[in-house]
Amino acid sequence: MLSLAAASFPIHHNRLILYRTTPSPPFTVRSSASGGVQEIQESFTPPPSTPQDGEISSELFVSAPFPPIKGAKRVVLVRHGQSTWNAEGRIQGSSNFSVLTKKGESQAETSRQMLLDDSFDICFSSPLTRSKRTAEIIWGDREEEILTDSDLREIDLYSFQGLLKHEGKEKFGDSFRQWQLDAPNFSIDGHYPVRELWARARNCWDRILEHESRSVLVVAHNAVNQALVATAIGLGTEYFRILLQSNCGVSVLDFTPRAEGGSPYICLNRLNQTPSSPLASGGGRKASKRIVLVCHGTMQGSAGDQGMNMLGIIQSQKIAELLLDLQVSTIISSTEDVSVDTSVAISRVQEAADCLGADCVPRYVELKRSKDLDATDILQQLNEEGSEGQLLRPGFLNRFDDESLSALWDQSGKAWETLLNEVSDESDPEKVAVVVSHPAVHIALMGHCLKLTKEWMGSFHLDAGSISVVDFPDGAAGRGVIRCINYTAHLGRWAIPITRPTADDEEF
Secondary structure: OOOOOOOOOOEOOOOOOEOOOOOOOOEEEEEOOOOEEEEEOOOOOOOOOOOOOOOOOOOOOEOOOOOOOOOOEEEEEEEOOOEHHHHHOEOOOOOOOOOEOHHHHHHHHHHHHHOOOOOOOEEEEOOOHHHHHHHHHHHOOOOOOEEEOHHHOOOOOHHHOOOEHHHHHHHHOHHHHHHHHOHHHOOEOOEOHHHHHHHHHHHHHHHHHHOOOOEEEEEEOHHHHHHHHHHHHOOOHHHOOOEOOOOOOEEEEEEEOOOOOOOOEEEEEEEEEOOOOOOOOOOOOOOOEEEEEEEOOOEOOOOHHHOEOHHHHHHHHHHHHHHOOOOOOEEEEOOOHHHHHHHHHHHHHHHOOOOOOOOOOOOOOEEEEOHHHOOHHHHHHHHHHOOHHHHOOOOHHHHOOHHHHHHHHHHHHHHHHHHHHHHOOOOOOOOEEEEEEOHHHHHHHHHHHOOOOHHHHHHEOOOOOOEEEEEEOOOOOOOOEEEEEEEOHHHHHHOOOOOOOOOOOOOO
């Protein structure tokens, strides 16, 4: 496995600029561009104070590794509820003229209920009214003071702020088009807003991690929450608008200390758990092509041929009920019994949509199986170590040997290409493919979607019975947008909570 003792996070860029003014020793970063490990040496030239003419390749400005932590820390990010300017379609940026709508207040209340039983130690909030009000609703009657941090404000969009989108097109023309199509290289009023945002988000992490707390709530905005997630797991500005953040969507990051000290292990436990179904429209660009990754129900043991236990059966029914909101074209599962059983449960509910009142005509679902979706090596190691339920903790893939991870990565790469071909079928303009397999396989599939390398797999987590959604606004040939990761609200009382009380052994 790749050692990250001296690295804060991987970089997916053409070049790296360090915000340091004194020499420092080299440190190691993972690179999805090279597929290997790069050594960044101490010699460098500080960035210019003003942008230079011409296009600059996407960059992540790294000032230092993340600060070490003494114990496990969980950070919960929430985007504010719908604002008046959200409703109007007006460009907000870091302006402070909009307030929550009634719908926004209701969304914040739903998030409060989702997080009601959590033992948060501290809340950080953007100082902007729409975010601060959301924080106040969620924080409720907790005694601790809400800390506002100016760096948590929304992206600074300068002359764009306050304009309706059609006004932006009319007034700024090519510049507005670049903002839509090439945001990392977008400049306005002498600024590169997305790059400034990434640097600002990275600065926020120092203050959040250095605070003596174990469970942290952060309430902010769409773009800055994207930047917080991306900088935590090491994704650069080219991932702007790829990790969706809906109004009052909840994302969870786990930070685990290293025995040797230094930058902690970081795992994205959940992305964009929304107050409403993640399958509903709203938030992000409309997409006609979609892949839904379904983690099969809980197994009897650790081997895929043992089928589901009672909890797994309940989970599969809950998944099928949630997916009734979609007209599923194809369900592709691994050949392992537990995945096949989950896919059959989904297909039966889909094909009964007319009598369940979800559709006026019967649905016909094509069932397929693929050995490229099997998790043979991972399941074998889990079977040797013990119960899967106790072992699939955040970052669990970090402990597997490189040979098994490489096999999983290569095999899932073939599966991802097959899935892209599946949803590219032009005879079905609203193609939705559901994929059922083991959490480890889906983590690898998301890595391929994001064009990462296998070293990133330990940076993501999925639970049994969860779903993750990838949309393709520009068709299957375009970039996938991650609508949600590890969504479990549909499981009700059987769901693993978004946040959990801390335990004496420092595990969450």
